[in-house]
Amino acid sequence: MLPIVKATNLTKSYAKGIRALDNISISVDPGEVLVVMGPSGSGKSTLIRTFNGLETFDSGQLNVLGIPLGSNHNEERKIRRIRKRVGMVFQQFNLFPHLSILENITLAPIKVQKKKRDEAEHEALVLLTQMGIESHAQKYPSQLSGGEQQRVAIARALALKPELLLFDEPTSALDPERVNEVLDAMRRLAEQGMSMVVVTHEVNFAKEVGDKVLFMDSGKVIETSTPDIFFLDAKHQRSRKFLNQIKKK
Amino acid sequence: MILKKIKQRAFSNILDSITTLIIISFIIISLTTILKWIFFSANWSVVKINLPLFFFGSFPKDQLWRPGLWMSLIAILSFATLLAPRWKWVPKFLPILWISFAPLGIFLLGGGLGLSPVESRNWGGLTLTILLTSFSAILSLPLGIVLALGRQSELPVIRKASSLYIDTMRSVPLIAVLFFGQLLIPLFLPIGLEINRVYRAIIAFTLFVSAYLAEDIRGGLQSVPKTQREAGEVLGLHPLQITCLIILPQALRVALPSLTNQAVGLLQNTSLMAILGLVELLGIGRSILANPEFIGRYIEVYVWLAALYWVVCTLMALIARHLEKQMALEKRG
Numbered sequence: 001m002l003p004i005v006k007a008t009n010l011t012k013s014y015a016k017g018i019r020a021l022d023n024i025s026i027s028v029d030p031g032e033v034l035v036v037m038g039p040s041g042s043g044k045s046t047l048i049r050t051f052n053g054l055e056t057f058d059s060g061q062l063n064v065l066g067i068p069l070g071s072n073h074n075e076e077r078k079i080r081r082i083r084k085r086v087g088m089v090f091q092q093f094n095l096f097p098h099l100s101i102l103e104n105i106t107l108a109p110i111k112v113q114k115k116k117r118d119e120a121e122h123e124a125l126v127l128l129t130q131m132g133i134e135s136h137a138q139k140y141p142s143q144l145s146g147g148e149q150q151r152v153a154i155a156r157a158l159a160l161k162p163e164l165l166l167f168d169e170p171t172s173a174l175d176p177e178r179v180n181e182v183l184d185a186m187r188r189l190a191e192q193g194m195s196m197v198v199v200t201h202e203v204n205f206a207k208e209v210g211d212k213v214l215f216m217d218s219g220k221v222i223e224t225s226t227p228d229i230f231f232l233d234a235k236h237q238r239s240r241k242f243l244n245q246i247k248k249k
Numbered sequence: 250m251i252l253k254k255i256k257q258r259a260f261s262n263i264l265d266s267i268t269t270l271i272i273i274s275f276i277i278i279s280l281t282t283i284l285k286w287i288f289f290s291a292n293w294s295v296v297k298i299n300l301p302l303f304f305f306g307s308f309p310k311d312q313l314w315r316p317g318l319w320m321s322l323i324a325i326l327s328f329a330t331l332l333a334p335r336w337k338w339v340p341k342f343l344p345i346l347w348i349s350f351a352p353l354g355i356f357l358l359g360g361g362l363g364l365s366p367v368e369s370r371n372w373g374g375l376t377l378t379i380l381l382t383s384f385s386a387i388l389s390l391p392l393g394i395v396l397a398l399g400r401q402s403e404l405p406v407i408r409k410a411s412s413l414y415i416d417t418m419r420s421v422p423l424i425a426v427l428f429f430g431q432l433l434i435p436l437f438l439p440i441g442l443e444i445n446r447v448y449r450a451i452i453a454f455t456l457f458v459s460a461y462l463a464e465d466i467r468g469g470l471q472s473v474p475k476t477q478r479e480a481g482e483v484l485g486l487h488p489l490q491i492t493c494l495i496i497l498p499q500a501l502r503v504a505l506p507s508l509t510n511q512a513v514g515l516l517q518n519t520s521l522m523a524i525l526g527l528v529e530l531l532g533i534g535r536s537i538l539a540n541p542e543f544i545g546r547y548i549e550v551y552v553w554l555a556a557l558y559w560v561v562c563t564l565m566a567l568i569a570r571h572l573e574k575q576m577a578l579e580k581r582g
């Protein structure tokens with residue numbers, strides 16, 4: 001089967017000299033959950049943001065859902081085609097504060113997929129029920145807790161029926177007691193066979209749900225292992241050091 | 250209970266007591282003077298006799314129902330807006346009604362489509378003031394939005410042109426723009442096509458006010474975090490959809506208080522047209538005072554004008570504050 005994401009020798013630098021991505025090659029198969037870990041500034045966000053065209057890259061090849069993306073910058077249409085099939089969830093939720101929860105979720109189905117409002121709202125309510133927050137449908141984002149907002153953000157991403165979901169530290173901005181409600185929702189998605197790339201430092205989630213762990217440092221892939229190997233017997237000194245650090249916290 | 254509070258707040262020590270007494274006696278003295286003047290000294294006949302002039306200018310007598318109808322509709326619309334939250338079905342129609350009432354005014358005043366035409370020099374009074382204000386406001390809002398977006402454009406040509414326009418307009422006094430509007434706009438038009446002074450004034454006001462609106466809206470745009478655009482992009486929305494559906498609604502909410510200020514300022518500035526020969530509210534006052542019959546009655550006329558301006562401006566401010574509250578409610582619930 002064709003991989004959902006295939007990156008080959010991706011390289012990108014923001015300022016001259018510092019490489020945010022340094023010769024990165026990985027692939028994500030359908031139904032797979034790839035967990036991306038690494039210290040702050042190692043290029044995790046930059047990497048997953050290239051997958052839906054939020055970041056460009058300087059050289060290498062990238063193929064998302066069979067659509068090849070080059071390092072040139074004029075591919076708006078291709079990128080929008082990819083974005084309609086790839087959902088993304090941000091650290092800071094990024095809900096639209098002026099729209100109700102229901103409107104947040106139905107916006108893209110109505111405006112991008114040209115669905116009828118009734119149909120879009122019905123589907124949105126189903127998603128909200130899955131996320132356990134259907135009672136908040138008519139509220140506004142500022143009335144919800146962080147954990148609830150993040151679940152709305154997941155529902156919003158799911159509304160376009162994506163084939164791949166990208167998560168950039170989805171629980172880092174949450175109160176500790178709110179983390180699990182979001183991780184549980186993600187766990188259920190993984191069980192349903194959703195392909196996901198998740199940047200996270202939640203070790204338990206990575207162990208239970210992850211199929212592969214990608215460890216990055218300074219824009220480079222240090223190692224790609226199964227969670228069993230990575231968390232018990234990491235191949236690289238740097239991975240072990242990093243794991244010790246997050247265990248201490 | 251109340252007495253105790255008053256005592257605590259206003260008479261807690263000797264200095265406070267003296268200040269309070271002085272202020273109270275000052276208020277009483279000025280109030281009695283003013284009321285005495287209003288009810289005994291002032292001669293309001295100049296206002297009573299000219300009431301139709303103040304409201305409608307020298308509009309033909311048999312057609313007075315047209316400006317009358319228009320003004321009543323505005324009054325109804327204003328109160329409907331203020332009461333809207335109690336009547337759930339109203340809010341849906343309000344924006345459309347508000348946008349259409351300025352063109353409706355032009356139609357009712359100017360005539361056409363079965364109404365007999367009335368020349369613009371017969372438009373006047375409060376009706377003309379509100380027509381100038383509402384039409385200029387409704388035209389300058391979209392222009393201001395375009396300019397504000399232009400100033401943030403990625404295309405240098407558009408960005409520079411918008412900045413140049415905004416900065417130029419903001420460094421010229423309004424009266425100069427109005428003068429040029431009256432004198433120059435006819436020169437730019439092809440011979441034979443003539444637009445009346447009211448339209449020229451509306452164009453000049455629009456060109457001027459939109460530059461200020463653009464700056465207020467730009468402030469609003471800057472208050473919307475970049476991540477909002479990203480969140481829209483990720484959903485596959487078109488850049489134009491993101492601007493219209495996500496960025497602008499939030500920016501306009503933030504800018505609303507300053508936009509209201511501009512609207513109230515605009516209403517007051519329409520009185521400058523009195524100098525340029527339009528008989529809007531201030532102009533009609535001046536022309537009434539020029540009538541030998543009413544000579545010397547200028548205090549009555551100006552007090553009356555001030556009261557009218559005050560009522561209209563207060564109504565505008567009330568509606569604006571009401572909208573702000575509604576939006577804050579929407580956000581918090």
Ligand SMILES: Nc1ncnc2c1ncn2[C@@H]1O[C@H](COP(=O)(O)OP(=O)(O)O)[C@@H](O)[C@H]1O
Pocket residue numbers: 014015018019020038039040041042043044045046047
């Ligand atoms: N917009 C940007 N402009 C310049 N440098 C950036 C930008 N975004 C990220 N970087 C740099 O790129 C590197 C990788 O950043 P990032 O991908 O955000 O790391 P992570 O998500 O792992 O914390 C860091 O050195 C960061 O300073």
Ligand SMILES: [Mg+2]
Pocket residue numbers: 044045046168169
């Ligand atoms: Mg990051």
